[in-house]
Amino acid sequence: MTLRLIEGGRGSSDAPGLLVHGAAQVATMAGGIRRGADQGDAAVLDAAAAGGMASPDAPVVACWDGRVVGVGPRDEVERGLEASGFSLSRFARIDADGGLVTPGLVDPHTHLLFAGTREGELVLRQQGAGYLDILAAGGGILSTVAATRAASEEQLAAHGRRWLDEMCAHGVTTVEAKSGYGLDLATELRLLEVAFQLGREGPLDVVPTWLGMHAVPAEFRARPDGSDAYVRHLVDEQLPGVAAQGRARSADAFCEQGVFTPDQCRRVLDAAAGYGMAIRIHADELAPSGGAELAAELGARSADHLHSPSEAGIAALAAAAASDSPVVATLLPATSWYLMEHEPAPARRFIDAGVPVALGTDFNPGTSPTPSLPLVVSLACIGMRLSPAEALAAVTINAAQAVGMGEEVGSLEPGKAADLVIWRAASIEQLPYWAGADLAEVVIKRGRVVHRRGG
Numbered sequence: 001m002t003l004r005l006i007e008g009g010r011g012s013s014d015a016p017g018l019l020v021h022g023a024a025q026v027a028t029m030a031g032g033i034r035r036g037a038d039q040g041d042a043a044v045l046d047a048a049a050a051g052g053m054a055s056p057d058a059p060v061v062a063c064w065d066g067r068v069v070g071v072g073p074r075d076e077v078e079r080g081l082e083a084s085g086f087s088l089s090r091f092a093r094i095d096a097d098g099g100l101v102t103p104g105l106v107d108p109h110t111h112l113l114f115a116g117t118r119e120g121e122l123v124l125r126q127q128g129a130g131y132l133d134i135l136a137a138g139g140g141i142l143s144t145v146a147a148t149r150a151a152s153e154e155q156l157a158a159h160g161r162r163w164l165d166e167m168c169a170h171g172v173t174t175v176e177a178k179s180g181y182g183l184d185l186a187t188e189l190r191l192l193e194v195a196f197q198l199g200r201e202g203p204l205d206v207v208p209t210w211l212g213m214h215a216v217p218a219e220f221r222a223r224p225d226g227s228d229a230y231v232r233h234l235v236d237e238q239l240p241g242v243a244a245q246g247r248a249r250s251a252d253a254f255c256e257q258g259v260f261t262p263d264q265c266r267r268v269l270d271a272a273a274g275y276g277m278a279i280r281i282h283a284d285e286l287a288p289s290g291g292a293e294l295a296a297e298l299g300a301r302s303a304d305h306l307h308s309p310s311e312a313g314i315a316a317l318a319a320a321a322a323s324d325s326p327v328v329a330t331l332l333p334a335t336s337w338y339l340m341e342h343e344p345a346p347a348r349r350f351i352d353a354g355v356p357v358a359l360g361t362d363f364n365p366g367t368s369p370t371p372s373l374p375l376v377v378s379l380a381c382i383g384m385r386l387s388p389a390e391a392l393a394a395v396t397i398n399a400a401q402a403v404g405m406g407e408e409v410g411s412l413e414p415g416k417a418a419d420l421v422i423w424r425a426a427s428i429e430q431l432p433y434w435a436g437a438d439l440a441e442v443v444i445k446r447g448r449v450v451h452r453r454g455g
């Protein structure tokens, strides 16, 4: 069948349809959450295998009114659209020009909103100071808390827009955003409200998470029972206020030796689940602390960091992995890199155990000030030995699952949000290969071009 080339829609901003063609590869990530050997299956449609990019069988992605309506061989997709009553003339065309097309990336772990910067800590760490040394000296999270409490809603929103723009330019279309630099009800509510409003403003989806249990704030540290008193404050005051506000979809807690114990985390997270919130845990970042075990016990959506899980913790996540809603291991290699740790999280052990793995930036002012999820993909391939396809699953479908949006984003399948990226790279393998390069050529969110490289 001869393909009729339709150029009429090009550049027309009111055409509700979009047809992306000319891709060397389309990594659809279709087929749901990835675990075990499937983590490396990117469900790729390859133009060369279909007879070349000019072939009527070359892969295309068709979008209508913000949704994917067709993915597959060009001829087949176009005939399918016409048979369903779509007029092909209403589809604007975008030529991927031999690039790779993937779903829009999902960053499942960020501390998007804060005030102030902490570049001085990089030098302290070069001199040998550890994370908990800096925290004990009143630096770390607590210095950011002081600056964030003093920041207005407008200042926080301006900061959020700046960094969401940057994430978008790196191919990210959905961002989880934690509170946790307020540690009092008023500031936590302000952070969650700003995160929610940034998502409403668009173009990126922003998924707010309450992380009141990030650290014990200074006003409680002065008390002999400070840590337990803060836990009571979280359960009795912060959480009811956060639940009444209704912006946070999940509750998160920092389960770590020297921060909060598993028992303390269980009290707060159980209470949050009672309000209908999903659970996430900062687990075993610095030392085996029972975080992975607690995530499995509570049926958390995500256990994050997992740099230093115990054997029992790995076994607990493996046991939970076969269920319909497994705990996603959300690994954050930029943080380990930035903290000058030589051993990465045991990503291969999780994959071998069938635990679905996601990757996030952990964007924050102290331990991972990078907004670049593609850089994290490179770090994961180099440091953790993930294959490029495994890493891509970790920042698309598995990351979407980790933030509770697996039915909406993270893969290119009919019915899902038309979130996709055209990369200036010819294959999945080239994504981690050009480490640190600016590869996102065109970023499309809900069927609309929201970023063009250099544009």
Ligand SMILES: [Zn+2]
Pocket (backbone or CB within 6 Å): 109, 111, 282, 362
């Ligand atoms: Zn974090």
